[in-house]
Amino acid sequence: MAKILIPTPLRPYTDKQDAVDASGATVGELLADLTRRHSGLKAHLFNDQGKLRSFVNVYVNDEDIRYLQKEQTPVTAGDTVSIIPSVAGGVDTVEDVRRSNLGRMGEPLTNDEVKRYSRHLIMPEVGVDGQRKLKASKVLCIGAGGLGSPVAMYLAAAGVGTLGIVDFDTVDFSNLQRQILHGTPDVGRPKLASAKDKLHALNPEIDIQTYEVALSSQNAMQLFEPYDVVVDGTDNFPTRYLVNDACVLLGKPNAYGSIFRFEGQASVFATKEGPCYRCLYPEPPPPGLVPSCAEGGVLGVLPGLIGVIQATEAVKLIMGIGEPLIGRFLIYDALRMRFRELKLRKDPDCPVCGTHPTVTRLIDYEQFCGITPGAPEPVTVNHATEITSVELKQRLDRGDRPRIIDVREPNEYQINRIPGSELIPLGDVPKRYGELNPDEEIVVHCKMGGRSAKAADFLRSVGFKRVLNLKGGILDWIDKVDPSQPKY
Amino acid sequence: MSDRRLTISAGVDQAIRRHGEETYPHECCGALVGRGDAVTDAVGLPNTTEEGPRRRFLVRPSDYRLAEQRATELGGELLGFYHSHPDHPAKPSQYDLDHAWPTFAYVIVAVAAGASQAMTVWFLKDDRSIFEEGSLHHGENTHPDPAQTVHG
Numbered sequence: 132m133a134k135i136l137i138p139t140p141l142r143p144y145t146d147k148q149d150a151v152d153a154s155g156a157t158v159g160e161l162l163a164d165l166t167r168r169h170s171g172l173k174a175h176l177f178n179d180q181g182k183l184r185s186f187v188n189v190y191v192n193d194e195d196i197r198y199l200q201k202e203q204t205p206v207t208a209g210d211t212v213s214i215i216p217s218v219a220g221g222v223d224t225v226e227d228v229r230r231s232n233l234g235r236m237g238e239p240l241t242n243d244e245v246k247r248y249s250r251h252l253i254m255p256e257v258g259v260d261g262q263r264k265l266k267a268s269k270v271l272c273i274g275a276g277g278l279g280s281p282v283a284m285y286l287a288a289a290g291v292g293t294l295g296i297v298d299f300d301t302v303d304f305s306n307l308q309r310q311i312l313h314g315t316p317d318v319g320r321p322k323l324a325s326a327k328d329k330l331h332a333l334n335p336e337i338d339i340q341t342y343e344v345a346l347s348s349q350n351a352m353q354l355f356e357p358y359d360v361v362v363d364g365t366d367n368f369p370t371r372y373l374v375n376d377a378c379v380l381l382g383k384p385n386a387y388g389s390i391f392r393f394e395g396q397a398s399v400f401a402t403k404e405g406p407c408y409r410c411l412y413p414e415p416p417p418p419g420l421v422p423s424c425a426e427g428g429v430l431g432v433l434p435g436l437i438g439v440i441q442a443t444e445a446v447k448l449i450m451g452i453g454e455p456l457i458g459r460f461l462i463y464d465a466l467r468m469r470f471r472e473l474k475l476r477k478d479p480d481c482p483v484c485g486t487h488p489t490v491t492r493l494i495d496y497e498q499f500c501g502i503t504p505g506a507p508e509p510v511t512v513n514h515a516t517e518i519t520s521v522e523l524k525q526r527l528d529r530g531d532r533p534r535i536i537d538v539r540e541p542n543e544y545q546i547n548r549i550p551g552s553e554l555i556p557l558g559d560v561p562k563r564y565g566e567l568n569p570d571e572e573i574v575v576h577c578k579m580g581g582r583s584a585k586a587a588d589f590l591r592s593v594g595f596k597r598v599l600n601l602k603g604g605i606l607d608w609i610d611k612v613d614p615s616q617p618k619y
Numbered sequence: 620m621s622d623r624r625l626t627i628s629a630g631v632d633q634a635i636r637r638h639g640e641e642t643y644p645h646e647c648c649g650a651l652v653g654r655g656d657a658v659t660d661a662v663g664l665p666n667t668t669e670e671g672p673r674r675r676f677l678v679r680p681s682d683y684r685l686a687e688q689r690a691t692e693l694g695g696e697l698l699g700f701y702h703s704h705p706d707h708p709a710k711p712s713q714y715d716l717d718h719a720w721p722t723f724a725y726v727i728v729a730v731a732a733g734a735s736q737a738m739t740v741w742f743l744k745d746d747r748s749i750f751e752e753g754s755l756h757h758g759e760n761t762h763p764d765p766a767q768t769v770h771g
Contacts (some may be wrong), residue, residue: 138687140721186720216678216680217680218676218678218683220648222646
């Protein structure tokens with residue numbers, strides 16, 4: 132039996148006594164016994180997770196238990212244990228607002244909701260409290276594409292109360308291989324319209340907010356502000372840095388994911404304690420070095436897995452359970468079916484989340500990523516180096532026979548081709564240009580004109596005189612000349 | 620609205636305002652000593668926060684003990700604490716709520732651009748869900764020098 136000294140504000144819970152007895156071999160046991168005897172104390176001494184509140188100090192004979200063995204500190208008969216308040220307060224910071232929103236409990240569940248979420252409710256880690264936290268939570272999903280689809284569908288199903296989605300694209304046939312929010316009848320519709328239909332059918336209890344805008348430095352802060360967690364499902368570097376910086380500036384965690392070909396990545400960035408995307412990648416790659424999914428392709432099932440990891444992290448952050456993917460970078464290889472985990476540290480020199488940040492407001496992310504905007508596409512064609520698909524068709528019709536070299540990959544050549552073209556993939560051009568005559572007229576093309584421009588430059592550099600690049604590639608050829616062929 | 624009330628003497632009112640103005644743009648904090656619902660003394664305490672005193676205050680445990688002692692010496696009891704909100708309204712923040720003790724009266728004085736403004740009093744609801752505003756009354760000056768400062 133030890134004596135516990137009770138501070139003034141807690142005395143109403145101990146029948147006005149300033150000292151009470153409790154038994155236990157450790158401080159933890161003693162406090163458990165104390166709260167059994169005086170149940171009103173529990174909520175004020177311990178938080179929801181059963182941990183001592185930070186402003187509750189416990190001393191054993193004038194020693195703070197934080198410097199002893201915390202709650203395992205042994206107590207023997209005759210010891211005096213004191214509960215001593217720290218008194219703290221102040222005005223809210225962005226971080227407090229986020230913390231208080233995350234984990235705030237919403238309205239009680241309706242009977243329909245109890246039925247719907249029963250598989251959550253029966254798990255003690257979630258329970259009614261966890262479900263009410265989900266109900267009160269607001270998650271913003273950037274993009275309704277490959278990653279956004281599983282993210283939005285699972286978060287809606289799980290009962291996230293407010294789900295925001297930012298996207299301005301329309302559904303294309305080439306999306307359907309992986310973007311499971313959208314179906315064949317949705318082709319041509321705005322992605323947000325089909326997303327809203329699907330999500331509403333899945334769970335009519337939740338509020339779905341859609342924003343049909345291109346995310347920009349001008350609107351990001353305002354869009355993110357009401358949300359607790361942001362899920363980044365973007366497919367390009369300028370937007371990825373924009374999402375990261377806005378999350379850091381607003382103190383909102385960013386459940387990050389990205390996919391390319393057979394590989395995916397995921398992490399949780401921009402929490403107070405953890406690193407941000409810029410701690411990992413301070414600088415973007417040079418433009419064009421890392422191809423997009425439209426250029427490099429992506430396994431259709433891959434975003435399913437990565438998106439579900441992002442949704443899992445969002446749900447954990449909201450309920451405050453488990454071990455979040457903070458300071459950990461998960462890399463998934465679908466072909467080898469392996470996960471790797473890298474440790475990430477917060478960089479004290481990070482320009483946005485470091486100790487002396489230089490980026491304190493959103494910047495021009497296109498420029499940051501080396502993409503020079505503004506210069507409008509010239510309407511005219513440089514006749515010395517380029518040819519349009521219409522011009523090429525006219526010349527073929529006149530009987531001209533320039534040699535047409537397709538520099539795409541064999542699998543692309545199988546999908547569609549310009550009649551009479553020969554395949555020399557870009558990577559093979561340096562070793563196969565001997566098959567071509569440097570004096571004859573050559574038209575090079577690829578899917579959209581980028582790779583073939585490189586091939587044309589190379590051929591000119593080795594002495595070819597008459598090399599023309601097909602502007603807009605085979606996609607433009609199909610649009611303007613031969614719509615019977617499939618596009619990819 | 621809480622049905623609880625707090626009466627402060629004119630001297631206590633002045634002492635809290637002066638303390639908030641002196642520490643502006645930082646937050647000030649101190650203890651309220653008195654009997655029942657009447658505050659007779661304001662005991663200024665050092666703000667020991669390590670999170671930036673412009674928006675935080677912390678009364679560490681050793682100063683809390685001093686405040687209790689001082690209350691006994693003054694023949695009263697510890698009724699609560701006051702603090703200032705520099706350039707913010709005299710309303711408790713989420714942070715205040717998260718760190719609040721039951722029973723205590725929390726007096727907040729807004730200080731805008733160095734001049735004290737509204738003063739309010741708040742009490743934590745027993746389930747910790749919200750702060751309820753109490754009614755703040757001004758009473759007789761019961762003490763010749765109410766500004767009892769533990770630390771300068």
